[in-house]
Amino acid sequence: MTDLGFDGRVAVVTGAGGGLGREYARLLASRGARVVVNDTGGSTAGEGVDQGPAESVAREIRDEGGEAWADTNSVATPEGGQAVIRSALDAYGRVDIVVNNAGILCDAPFHDMTAELLEPVFDVHLKGAFFVTRPAWNVMREQGYGRVVNTISAAGVLGTANKSNYGAAKAGLVGLTRVLAAEGTTHGIKVNAVAPIALTRMLTQSLTKPEATKAGAEQRADPTRNAMTVERMTSFVDRLDPALVAPAVAYLAHEECPVSGEMYTVGAGHVARYFIGRTNGYFNPDLSMEDVRDHFAEIREESGYTVPRGSGEEISQLFRAASG
Numbered sequence: 001m002t003d004l005g006f007d008g009r010v011a012v013v014t015g016a017g018g019g020l021g022r023e024y025a026r027l028l029a030s031r032g033a034r035v036v037v038n039d040t041g042g043s044t045a046g047e048g049v050d051q052g053p054a055e056s057v058a059r060e061i062r063d064e065g066g067e068a069w070a071d072t073n074s075v076a077t078p079e080g081g082q083a084v085i086r087s088a089l090d091a092y093g094r095v096d097i098v099v100n101n102a103g104i105l106c107d108a109p110f111h112d113m114t115a116e117l118l119e120p121v122f123d124v125h126l127k128g129a130f131f132v133t134r135p136a137w138n139v140m141r142e143q144g145y146g147r148v149v150n151t152i153s154a155a156g157v158l159g160t161a162n163k164s165n166y167g168a169a170k171a172g173l174v175g176l177t178r179v180l181a182a183e184g185t186t187h188g189i190k191v192n193a194v195a196p197i198a199l200t201r202m203l204t205q206s207l208t209k210p211e212a213t214k215a216g217a218e219q220r221a222d223p224t225r226n227a228m229t230v231e232r233m234t235s236f237v238d239r240l241d242p243a244l245v246a247p248a249v250a251y252l253a254h255e256e257c258p259v260s261g262e263m264y265t266v267g268a269g270h271v272a273r274y275f276i277g278r279t280n281g282y283f284n285p286d287l288s289m290e291d292v293r294d295h296f297a298e299i300r301e302e303s304g305y306t307v308p309r310g311s312g313e314e315i316s317q318l319f320r321a322a323s324g
């Protein structure tokens with residue numbers, strides 16, 4: 001089997017001035033991609049701007065023999081997203097790969113969550129992916145080829161306390177991924193999503209900050225909280241090297257990527273797939289509320305589930321069930 005390369009490809013990696021994005025950019029560049037290293041260089045909460053991180057990663061890639069261009073536009077506005085893609089076109093004349101990775105955290109328990117904490121998180125994660133991918137999409141459609149990798153999170157797919165803004169934005173990216181996958185099919189564009197688990201400044205903040213807050217105390221007192229405590233997690237974090245997430249992202253960004261509209265969870269060298277299953281369910285043409293109560297176990301029964309590839313496939317399943 002030959003090694004996988006990206007010769008001739010141009011990749012845009014947002015939020016690549018550190019953490020996971022830096023590893024994605026370095027791996028893509030080491031395999032021959034020309035890479036736009038985008039990052040505003042602010043704090044984990046998105047405050048401030050600093051050209052340093054994007055420039056330093058671009059320099060690091062060039063020092064390693066790769067090709068990279070630093071870009072410090074914010075993904076959080078339509079103009080910023082356009083400017084990021086314009087950087088790729090001006091520097092390298094095309095764009096084949098977009099990795100929407102930029103992110104911030106503004107955690108709070110839901111009873112303290114405000115619009116001021118919601119909006120910036122939506123702006124960077126959900127709208128940011130929209131604003132960057134939208135101008136790239138036109139280019140990809142015209143060239144009949146593209147790869148988009150969105151960054152989701154266990155917080156959005158499975159749920160995590162104190163992250164209602166972040167979880168909602170990440171779950172929004174699941175919908176964006178699946179809809180774009182459906183639209184990209186006839187244009188050679190594949191769109192997938194990765195939920196990373198890696199020791200970066202963002203995970204460090206998630207692990208440490210809640211413990212110092214009232215929300216953290218509530219979390220610790222919550223018997224439903226995941227059995228993986230912060231203490232146990234702390235002894236494990238050394239294995240959560242962000243470089244071990246990059247191979248899965250790079251494969252999904254490669255020409256050989258065999259799937260679209262799918263979600264993968266990746267950390268510590270482990271790669272697994274999240275999927276949306278549909279139980280066989282219960283059918284009654286005269287359905288009443290009591291029928292739902294009496295058949296709830298059957299409705300929830302997981303054996304024999306299916307994994308619809310799109311909403312059309314689900315409608316076909318419903319027609320079949322309703323037609324007896």
Ligand code: NAI
Nearest residue numbers: 015019020040041042074075101102103153197198200202
């Ligand atoms: P990080 O904080 O090291 O990286 C995020 C980068 O995005 C930062 O360099 C930041 O400056 C940049 N950024 C923020 N706002 C921006 C904007 N408006 N425009 C351009 N760049 C901007 O954190 P990490 O962990 O590397 O996060 C990368 C992605 O992975 C994020 O989307 C995050 O939500 C996601 N993620 C990370 C997990 C982890 O375990 N580290 C878990 C689940 C998801």
